Structure formats: structure tokens, C-alpha cells
Amino acid sequence: xxxxxxxxxxxxxxxxxxxxxxxxxxxxxxxxxxxxxxxxxxxxxxxxxxxxxxxxxxxxxxxxxxxxxxxxxxxxxxxxxxxxxxxxxxxxxxxxxxxxxxxxxxxxxxxxxxxxxxxxxxxxxxxxxxxxxxxxxxxxxxxxxxxxxxxxxxxxxxxxxxxxxxxxxxxxxxxxxxxxxxxxxxxxxxxxxxxxxxxxxxxxxxxxxxxxxxxxxxxxxxxxxxxxxxxxxxxxxxxxxxxxxxxxxxxx
Amino acid sequence: xxxxxxxxxxxxxxxxxxxxxxxxxxxxxxxxxxxxxxxxxxxxxxxxxxxxxxxxxxxxxxxxxxxxxxxxxxxxxxxxxxxxxxxxxxxxxxxxxxxxxxxxxxxxxxxxxxxxxxxxxxxxxxxxxxxxxxxxxxxxxxxxxxxxxxxxxxxxxxxxxxxxxxxxxxxxxxxxxxxxxxxxxxxxxxxxxxxxxxxxxxxxxxxxxxxxxxxxxxxxxxxxxxxxxxxxxxxxxxxxxxxxxxxxxxxx
DNA sequence: GACAATTAAAACATCTGATGTTTTAATCCT
DNA sequence: AGGATTAAAACATCAGATGTTTTAATTGTC
Numbered sequence: 369x370x371x372x373x374x375x376x377x378x379x380x381x382x383x384x385x386x387x388x389x390x391x392x393x394x395x396x397x398x399x400x401x402x403x404x405x406x407x408x409x410x411x412x413x414x415x416x417x418x419x420x421x422x423x424x425x426x427x428x429x430x431x432x433x434x435x436x437x438x439x440x441x442x443x444x445x446x447x448x449x450x451x452x453x454x455x456x457x458x459x460x461x462x463x464x465x466x467x468x469x470x471x472x473x474x475x476x477x478x479x480x481x482x483x484x485x486x487x488x489x490x491x492x493x494x495x496x497x498x499x500x501x502x503x504x505x506x507x508x509x510x511x512x513x514x515x516x517x518x519x520x521x522x523x524x525x526x527x528x529x530x531x532x533x534x535x536x537x538x539x540x541x542x543x544x545x546x547x548x549x550x551x552x553x554x555x556x557x558x559x560x561x562x563x564x565x566x567x568x569x570x571x572x573x574x575x576x577x578x579x580x581x582x583x584x585x586x587x588x589x590x591x592x593x594x595x596x597x598x599x600x601x602x603x604x605x606x607x608x609x610x611x612x613x614x615x616x617x618x619x620x
Numbered sequence: 621x622x623x624x625x626x627x628x629x630x631x632x633x634x635x636x637x638x639x640x641x642x643x644x645x646x647x648x649x650x651x652x653x654x655x656x657x658x659x660x661x662x663x664x665x666x667x668x669x670x671x672x673x674x675x676x677x678x679x680x681x682x683x684x685x686x687x688x689x690x691x692x693x694x695x696x697x698x699x700x701x702x703x704x705x706x707x708x709x710x711x712x713x714x715x716x717x718x719x720x721x722x723x724x725x726x727x728x729x730x731x732x733x734x735x736x737x738x739x740x741x742x743x744x745x746x747x748x749x750x751x752x753x754x755x756x757x758x759x760x761x762x763x764x765x766x767x768x769x770x771x772x773x774x775x776x777x778x779x780x781x782x783x784x785x786x787x788x789x790x791x792x793x794x795x796x797x798x799x800x801x802x803x804x805x806x807x808x809x810x811x812x813x814x815x816x817x818x819x820x821x822x823x824x825x826x827x828x829x830x831x832x833x834x835x836x837x838x839x840x841x842x843x844x845x846x847x848x849x850x851x852x853x854x855x856x857x858x859x860x861x862x863x864x865x866x867x868x869x870x871x872x
Numbered sequence: 873g874a875c876a877a878t879t880a881a882a883a884c885a886t887c888t889g890a891t892g893t894t895t896t897a898a899t900c901c902t
Numbered sequence: 903a904g905g906a907t908t909a910a911a912a913c914a915t916c917a918g919a920t921g922t923t924t925t926a927a928t929t930g931t932c
Contacts, residue, residue: 388684428677429680429681432688433684433687435685436689436714437688444638456793457797458793458794459709459797460712479793479794482746486739486742487738487739490734490738536706540734540735541705542710542711542732542735544710545709545711549794
């Protein structure tokens with residue numbers, strides 16, 4: 369499943385393999401998949417214990433995580449209900465990951481791309497001024513990996529790392545916290561471009577190269593422009609394969 | 621404290637008053653305040669139980685929340701350590717709230733403003749095309765409240781709601797999930813503008829009006845431009861009072 | 873003395889049962 | 903009918919027991 373790939377990209381460290389995490393993911397995916405109307409009560413502790421065959425401590429911890437991510441709301445003596453989608457921490461890496469494979473994917477992908485369009489060109493701008501040598505090396509390395517990738521998987525992975533490195537180079541932790549948006553959009557895009565008969569590497573690589581060079585030479589304006597162009601190109605390519613995308617995305 | 625004001629703006633519903641939440645906040649604030657170097661182990665369960673005088677279930681739930689927000693990493697049999705700042709969910713409302721009052725505030729405020737500059741003009745653009753009548757009414761109402769505000773508190777609250785309404789009007793939940801950035805930046809700004817002898821309402825209101833009108837008339841480009849101008853103005857005003865701000869913020 | 877295997881301690885993970893508190897709603901009384 | 907009482911449901915907290923994993927100290931052998 370694609371969600372696993374997302375975690376490959378993202379969660380190299382930091383995850384706990386415990387039961388609470390599993391139950392949390394189970395419930396979280398159901399919620400994100402839209403199985404509960406907003407405001408709907410979920411089963412109470414004891415029922416969840418039976419359903420997942422775990423103790424109530426585990427269930428309680430799982431619920432606490434989901435509350436922390438804005439998906440659930442617990443009221444003492446009353447019950448636990450699903451919060452409205454507008455209250456979810458949609459930028460949370462797990463919540464984003466749980467969206468993989470959920471319909472309607474196109475609509476969500478459009479929104480992800482919209483955010484990328486807002487953020488990444490500016491990130492490139494800042495990276496051109498602020499990235500450390502090490503961060504630039506990481507960008508460069510990722511570009512290299514894209515060139516030498518032997519499979520679509522490898523290519524996408526390198527692509528993701530390239531964009532992540534640019535974000536990190538901008539020297540703004542708040543941007544770094546949006547990595548998940550990029551990964552999520554990228555993974556959703558794969559499903560579309562997988563069907564693309566044309567190898568888009570030829571098209572994509574030179575644009576990445578321009579971004580890299582602009583950042584290396586600390587040319588902020590050019591870095592922003594190159595990133596914007598790359599994203600516009602990506603969007604155009606995608607929307608050719610998936611016309612529903614076109615309607616909403618801001619044209620340049 | 622300002623953090624409480626943040627919750628006034630944000631957490632009208634959704635919070636649990638339990639012990640776990642309290643302990644979590646206590647530890648969370650310490651971490652955000654930088655009391656632990658990255659990778660540092662925090663006290664183990666039993667010590668935390670003693671320190672906060674709660675049972676281990678409570679501590680475990682508190683820790684789970686902090687893990688969910690990316691601040692802690694638990695390894696079985698080993699211990700619980702603070703993750704590096706780059707791994708924190710900095711866009712999480714609680715994590716943002718915990719930043720209130722933490723030094724260095726200027727640096728963080730600059731980053732918040734950078735993100736606002738990336739996001740809000742675009743949000744205004746989209747809102748001009750997608751906002752429902754109800755959402756436009758909310759923007760309008762907030763503008764009215766700004767006009768009639770009788771205190772700085774009221775004014776800031778209305779201001780925050782104005783920007784939130786624009787964000788919501790863009791019809792993109794991922795943007796809505798960034799509300800916290802706006803509130804956080806706004807609250808940090810108060811401390812600066814509170815010392816401003818000049819009443820900035822006169823300067824701020826007409827700019828908000830232009831945004832409102834552009835959205836009402838569905839003029840996307842003008843809405844984006846008006847928002848950009850407003851933000852540039854705000855930034856300029858702030859950086860006059862706090863010169864350190866200027867260095868990093870993208871000029872327009 | 874060095875290296876490998878064993879062992880012990882520390883720390884988190886899970887289960888269980890008991891008790892308290894809050895909310896909701898049904899019941900009862902006037 | 904309306905207000906007060908009460909009972910049930912559901913979450914909150916505590917305490918103790920047991921299991922599992924990791925780390926490091928110990929031990930034993932060559």
C-alpha cells in the first residue's frame with residue numbers, strides 16, 4: 369500500500385510499534401476514510417477493547433493520540449465522537465498518510481498541490497539565501513539520485529528527497545513541518561503518472577537542475593522562478609492525465 | 621499569559637481537562653522552552669509519576685500525546701527522549717501555543733510571518749473565487765467587529781477572526797489547518813504593537829476593507845494583491861518597532 | 873588480557889480490577 | 903406538567919502484577 373511508502377519516506381525513526389499505535393492507526397484510517405459522519409460517536413472503551421482484543425489502557429492511549437491529532441473529541445461521562453474535518457490536524461504526518469488511497473483522491477490532491485504551489489517556490493527563494501553547504505550538498509545528491517534512478521520507485525524517492533532538502537534549506541522549521549504535504553502529493557501523483565506512457569524524467573530533470581544551480585549560486589529570484597516553473601510543469605502534466613485536477617489549481 | 625489567549629481563539633471546543641492533558645502541557649512547554657537538548661532523555665515513568673503526583677496511566681497517556689506531536693520518542697526498554705526540533709509538529713496548535721513567551725521570540729515570529737506571507741495572499745485569491753455567502757458574511761462581520769472594537773483585545777480578536785474567515789473561505793482544509801500560525805503570529809505581534817504609541821487601526825482597517833471588497837466581488841487578483849499589501853504593511857510596521865525582524869523577511 | 877556468553881537491572885508495554893466523577897436520561901413525586 | 907431524585911453509562915484515575923526489550927555489568931574461557 370502507498371501509505372507504507374509514505375512512512376518509508378517519513379518515519380525512519382520515531383515510530384512506536386506498540387499496540388496503541390496500531391489501534392490508533394486502525395481507527396484513524398476509518399475516520400479519515402469517512403466511515404463516520406462528523407459528530408458521530410464511536411464505540412466506547414469496552415467495545416473497542418473487545419473489537420481489537422486489547423486492554424482498556426491500550427484503547428485509552430490510542431484515543432488520546434487521535435484526540436491529539438484533532439480527530440476525536442472525548443467528553444467525560446458522555447462518549448467519544450469524531451470531530452468535524454475542519455478541526456483535524458491535516459498537516460500531521462500520520463493524518464496525511466492515512467489519506468493515501470482514500471476517495472476522493474483527486475480533490476485532496478488538488479488541495480495538496482495548491483499548498484505546494486504556495487510554499488515551495490518561496491522555500492526555494494529562501495534556500496537560495498540561507499541553505500548551508502551541507503544542505504546544498506543534500507539537494508545536489510538528490511538530484512544525482514534522480515539522474516541515476518533505475519526504477520520509478522527510486523526516482524520518486526530521490527525526487528521527494530530533493531524537495532525535502534530544499535524545504536530544509538530555507539532555514540524555517542515551520543516549512544520543514546510541511547514535508548508531509550510534499551510526500552503525500554508526490555505519492556498520490558505516482559498513481560497517475562504510473563499510467564503515463566511517456567517517461568517524464570527527461571522533462572523533470574532539467575527543471576530540477578535549474579533549481580539546484582540557482583540555489584548553489586544564491587540567486588533567490590531565479591530559484592523561486594525555477595521552482596515555480598517546475599511545479600507548473602508538473603501540474604500541467606498531471607492535469608493532462610487527470611482533467612478533474614485542472615479546475616481548481618491556480619494558473620500561472 | 622498569552623498562551624491562554626491563544627486557546628481562547630482556538631480551542632473553543634475539543635480540549636479535555638484531564639490530568640494527562642495537564643501533564644502533557646507541562647512537559648510540552650518545558651521541551652518547547654528548550655530546557656532539554658535534542659536527544660536528551662527525560663525522566664522515566666516512575667519519576668514523572670512522583671514529580672506530578674499522578675498514576676502511571678496518566679503519565680503514559682501524556683507521553684503518548686507528546687509522541688503524537690513529534691516532541692518525544694519512546695524506545696522500549698531504553699527510555700524516552702526529546703526529538704530534534706526539526707521533527708516536531710510545529711504546525712500543531714498546542715505546540716504553537718506552547719511557544720508563546722518562549723525566547724527567542726523574534727526569530728520564531730519572523731518565521732511565522734514568512735509562512736503567513738506565503739499562504740495568506742493565495743488564500744485570499746482562492747477565497748475570492750470559492751467562499752460561500754456564509755463565509756463572506758463571516759469576513760464582513762469580523763471587519764465590522766474590528767471597526768467597533770473598544771479595546772486592543774477586541775481588535776486583535778476580530779482581526780484574527782477576519783484572517784481565519786479568509787483562510788476558511790479558500791475551500792481548502794489544509795489551509796484551515798494553518799489557522800494556528802496566524803493566531804500565533806498575531807499574539808506575538810501584540811506584545812510589540814502594544815508599545816506602539818500610534819493607533820494602527822486607522823492604517824489597518826482600510827486595507828482589510830479592500831480585501832473584503834475584493835472577495836465579495838470575486839476579484840481574485842485584487843484580493844491577493846490587497847492581502848499582500850496588508851501583510852507587507854504589517855511587517856513594515858512591526859519591523860520598525862523591532863529591527864531584528866527585518867533581516868530575514870522577504871521584501872516585496 | 874581479550875572476547876564471548878550469561879545474567880541482572882532498568883524501563884517501557886500490557887493486562888486486570890477497583891473506585892471515582894460526570895453526564896444523560898429515566899423515574900418518581902407533587 | 904414540572905421539578906427533584908436516582909440509576910445507568912461512559913470516561914478518569916489509581917494500584918499492582920506480569921511480560922518484553924534493551925543496556926550494561928558480570929562471568930568464564932582461551
